Amino acid sequence: MRNQATAPALRPTPAVTTTTVDFLATVPLLRGLQRSELDSFAELTRERSYPRGSVILFENDPGDSLFVVRSGRVKVVLIGEDGREVILGVLGVGQHFGELALIDEQPRSAHVIAMEDASLIVLRRDDFRKRVESSPSVAWSLLAELSHRLRRADDKIGGLVLLDVPGRIARLLLDLSEESGTDQIEKSLTHQTIAQMIGASRETVSRAMKEFQDAGWISVERRRISLANRQALVSRAQVRE
């Protein structure tokens, strides 16, 4: 079940020898902290491993920790009582979650589940809070981060209302390629996962992806999607009557 084999092909396994501090130095959220600050930060930290599929935190958890992904990928999901999953986001190395509960002290609003074996750095509320309050640059990073996520969320809402399924897929592909900075999307995404990210069924995603391939807009090898005709996708991701 734990097929570690999926990862190495795509992702350079991060040097395991990296110290926590060195790793923290690469986390965007903490950019702007002095080395000494990072050191003291690192000491307040625990590291935990989660096997693929395990629930890292769940809705209504009181939640008093911030998590930073050190390795692996996790998904943030809502789950309806009928079991259907909506994926709000997929987080990779260097990204973090759990900060909402730290800020407003409301219970968790979603589940977080490990998509692969993952290792997370955990930070308790008070320690984190002190850091935010004492260093404006972290507060500012956090603001920027939340702003960004809010824009994405609003975009997503717009997409769900205004676009049909192929349009939503086109938009997702463009988003993902923008994230990676190239026309390649390396992440291994099953149609099922895509479906849950855009609020559609697996079958409909399959059909739409095939259309895109047949039209020559994208090409799919093993676990990599290449955007061949960005322009066409952009226009497909547009509302038109």
Add this chain to the structure above:
Amino acid sequence: MRNQATAPALRPTPAVTTTTVDFLATVPLLRGLQRSELDSFAELTRERSYPRGSVILFENDPGDSLFVVRSGRVKVVLIGEDGREVILGVLGVGQHFGELALIDEQPRSAHVIAMEDASLIVLRRDDFRKRVESSPSVAWSLLAELSHRLRRADDKIGGLVLLDVPGRIARLLLDLSEESGTDQIEKSLTHQTIAQMIGASRETVSRAMKEFQDAGWISVERRRISLANRQALVSRAQVRE
């Protein structure tokens, strides 16, 4: 201040005598500032009026100002090329918008339109930024605010994917009543507006609202919706197979 919100039906002349400072003191975002800070703040401020229907700011605007609603109501909307509107939010007295662009310096991501004649307090980026950086309490308020909005946005995404139209309406009604703190929703909302808030058509909203009334779950007078059977709405707003 609350009673101003009830007024919109008849041309709310806000207490004109209130000074800007007094008003700012009531704005949640600025809670925690000393009187003297508010004074200096107020001096950096302009006030502008917008007639009903006017566009206060539009997508892709570079945007370098923060706005606080002093009177009236405004809506934050996305507009597809086919003209369909998605309402991301409705903001009333004391609420603010435009902070995203101040934080991450990205262009605006949505339009803001006056739903009624409105008066707004405008603050330039640099002035605001200085305030945020110098007073942690404002930064923290802002973080809390963004967190809250992010939760709402995620909820909305979940609702759009998991719930049918009546379910989404039920959820919206519960949200609005929670905001007002009672079982009454005073805001005057047309079916059209509700439709745009939940991503549905006016007709479908009409039919669903009628069902709710027939079932005795809500009752509608002039411009006020009363929740008569909260429990039923809660369960209708739930996913169930």
Add this chain to the structure above:
DNA sequence: TTATGGGCGTGACCCCGGTCACCTACGGCC
């Protein structure tokens, strides 16, 4: 009073996309 315009109620039609059902393809693994 009548005109005008916005909001609401309702029926008819029909299409996108969800669901079900089944098949194939491609790994790992015994």
Add this chain to the structure above:
DNA sequence: GGCCGTAGGTGACCGGGGTCACGCCCATAA
């Protein structure tokens, strides 16, 4: 090799809800 478990393809069916087309009611204006 043969067996599974998971991912992807595809057809058939049908239902939620969008769209269109009215008609009605109630403001405010003339």
